[in-house]
Amino acid sequence: QVQLVESGGGLVQAGGSLRLSCTASGRTFSTYAVGWFRQAPGKEREFVAAINWSGVSTNYADSVKGRFSISRDNAKRTVYLGMNSLKPEDTAVYYCATGSTPWDIPREYDYWGQGTQVIVSS
Numbered sequence: 001q002v003q004l005v006e007s008g009g010g011l012v013q014a015g016g017s018l019r020l021s022c023t024a025s026g027r028t029f030s031t032y033a034v035g036w037f038r039q040a041p042g043k044e045r046e047f048v049a050a051i052n053w054s055g056v057s058t059n060y061a062d063s064v065k066g067r068f069s070i071s072r073d074n075a076k077r078t079v080y081l082g083m084n085s086l087k088p089e090d091t092a093v094y095y096c097a098t099g100s101t102p103w104d105i106p107r108e109y110d111y112w113g114q115g116t117q118v119i120v121s122s
Contacts, residue, residue, distance in 0.1 A: 002026045002098050002111040009094060009116030012086055020081040020116060022096030030074040033102040035109055036081050038092035038118075048094070049081060050102030059102045063089075086120045093117050 008020040022034060035050035049070040050059045058070055069082040079096060094116055097109035 002029060002032065004096050004098065004111060004113035006094060006096050006113045006116035009118045011119045011121065014086060014088055014120055014122050016086050016120070017082070017084045018086065018118060019083065020094055020096075020118075022079045022081075022113060024077045024098070029077045029098070032098035033100060034070075034072060034079040035097050035099060035102060035104070036070065036079075036094060037097065037106060038090075038094045039115075040092040043092075045095070045106060047104035047106075050104065051079060052102045057102055059104060061104070083118070086118075088120050088122045091118060091120050 003025045005023050012018055031053050033050060033052045036048040037045050038048050039045040047061050048064055049068055051070045051072055055072050067085045072079040095113055097112045099109035
């Protein structure tokens with residue numbers, strides 16, 4: 001049982017940066033992989049990035065490679081998603097989730113946060 005809360009979203013101009021946080025409570029967090037997904041209005045949820053329990057292995061969607069960076073601090077029970085060079089197409093609600101492996105498939109994750117809104121203006 002893991003409870004997740006996302007934070008750090010907001011409104012930024014294209015080219016700007018944001019850092020999202022996903023903080024966990026409940027059972028052991030350090031044993032979980034964590035993934036970030038996003039969903040824009042009228043569109044399906046899509047994979048963004050993921051990280052394994054130790055932080056050694058990461059996975060990124062092609063659309064965010066070179067711009068986003070995922071990291072974790074297990075002592076703080078938090079995973080971060082740094083977002084640089086933001087584009088209007090990055091506008092979405094961003095969700096974090098925990099699972100056994102850092103895959104890009106939503107159903108591989110067990111617990112989900114409620115999301116944080118990111119809006120990128122042109």
